[in-house]
Amino acid sequence: MSNDVAIKIQNLSKKYRLQHAVTSEDGKQTHELWALKDINLEIKKGDSLGIIGPNGSGKSTLLKILAGVTKPTSGTVEMDGKVASILDIGAGFHPELTGRENVLLNGQLIGFSRKEIKAKFDQIVDFSGIEKFIDEPVKNYSNGMYLRLAFSIVACLDADIYLFDEVLSVGDAEFRIKCNEEINRKISQSKAVIIVSHDHETLAHMVKEVVELPSLKKVNTFNESTKVPDYVDSIDIRNIQYESSETKHLFKADLLFPGTLDPVDIVFMIRDVSNIYKRFAVSTINASSFEKKLTQGSHAYMFKASVSKAILSPGEYSVDLLIIHQKNIVAKKITGCLQFAVNYDDLADTLYNNPFLRASWLTADWELTNI
Numbered sequence: 001m002s003n004d005v006a007i008k009i010q011n012l013s014k015k016y017r018l019q020h021a022v023t024s025e026d027g028k029q030t031h032e033l034w035a036l037k038d039i040n041l042e043i044k045k046g047d048s049l050g051i052i053g054p055n056g057s058g059k060s061t062l063l064k065i066l067a068g069v070t071k072p073t074s075g076t077v078e079m080d081g082k083v084a085s086i087l088d089i090g091a092g093f094h095p096e097l098t099g100r101e102n103v104l105l106n107g108q109l110i111g112f113s114r115k116e117i118k119a120k121f122d123q124i125v126d127f128s129g130i131e132k133f134i135d136e137p138v139k140n141y142s143n144g145m146y147l148r149l150a151f152s153i154v155a156c157l158d159a160d161i162y163l164f165d166e167v168l169s170v171g172d173a174e175f176r177i178k179c180n181e182e183i184n185r186k187i188s189q190s191k192a193v194i195i196v197s198h199d200h201e202t203l204a205h206m207v208k209e210v211v212e213l214p215s216l217k218k219v220n221t222f223n224e225s226t227k228v229p230d231y232v233d234s235i236d237i238r239n240i241q242y243e244s245s246e247t248k249h250l251f252k253a254d255l256l257f258p259g260t261l262d263p264v265d266i267v268f269m270i271r272d273v274s275n276i277y278k279r280f281a282v283s284t285i286n287a288s289s290f291e292k293k294l295t296q297g298s299h300a301y302m303f304k305a306s307v308s309k310a311i312l313s314p315g316e317y318s319v320d321l322l323i324i325h326q327k328n329i330v331a332k333k334i335t336g337c338l339q340f341a342v343n344y345d346d347l348a349d350t351l352y353n354n355p356f357l358r359a360s361w362l363t364a365d366w367e368l369t370n371i
Helices: 057-066 100-108 114-128 143-156 173-188 200-206
Strands: 004-021 029-044 046-053 074-079 083-086 159-167 191-198 207-210 236-244 248-257 264-272 276-285 297-309 313-327 329-342 363-371
Touching: 004 057, 004 191, 029 057, 029 191, 046 057, 057 083, 057 159, 057 191, 074 248, 083 143, 100 114, 100 143, 114 143, 143 173, 159 173, 173 191, 236 297, 236 313, 236 329, 248 313, 248 329, 264 297
Parallel strands: 046 191, 046 207, 083 159, 159 191, 276 363
Antiparallel strands: 004 029, 004 074, 236 248, 248 297, 264 276, 264 313, 297 363, 313 329
16 A cells, blocks of 8 residues: 555455345345445545445445445455544443543544543543533533534544544534534644445535445535526426424425426525535426326426424524536535524424434425416
8 A cells, every 4th residue: 555545445245134024136035235336536635525325325434444344245444554543433331420520431442542632631521512511411411512522532542544434414503514614624734534325415515535335436425517408497496485483494486497397406505604505305297207297399397395393493594595417416506595583482492403304304395387
């Protein structure tokens, strides 16, 4: 491995043995699941890489192999430098131990000595912002305090390679800004950084390159300079509206399409004051869906998306509307087309900090009228 390479992956595969048979891609019943298959990747020192992909595509498995948590079935991984990883927020924490004790325990579990951890202890506590509670058992911590301490341990330890699995939504808005700033600082220090996330837009603004599993192909993430068909550019976006009901935020847009209609994705993207995208609502429009209704001429669509008030934290938000042709190629984008706020009064049954509600995709639908 050359001196400028931090991570070199060759023909990496990981197979799991299942208790119950599943249907493989060729239609056969099997008790084997290939989480990764023949992955090749080289990351140089100072590179920052974002990895995206659907659930089950092997993103977390790849990071676990790089962190030494699990072994590959075949293939090789070479790592040059000290590795710090956060694969599961709070993994390795013991609920009966204090925050102080868990810092020492967790730091050693991810590969650092007690001496190294003690040298960084004050910085870790300061970054977390929970110094008043550091000698309390973590079982008494709120979810936010737990997340803050877990991220701070990795963020403050000195390493050459950093592995982050789904940490872009850690904690409250203020702490997420700190986390993103810290990741950007490590990138600027020429550390090798790998981030696994579903948040395409945030990754596109943070890392040098985004790839998608399982094929590890480069993703043209919201590249607005890419040439798109003329008919896509002629789509007219009209009358964008925001409405608020007792339980939901509702977004509407009237779209006028030309007669020819290839598949496009219509996307509402909700972002907070720190420009971190929180939720997405996506719907695909194509002619085949309406072949019995379509007539000659242009067609008007109303695209509607809604989000429960219970899964957005209090604060101010902006909405972007995108028309995406093919694979993440943005044909049109209207930034800040809507603004709205979430108040504490809206959140009698607040659920936004529930970890099971972090999925980005929201409900969306649309209807057709001929004009």
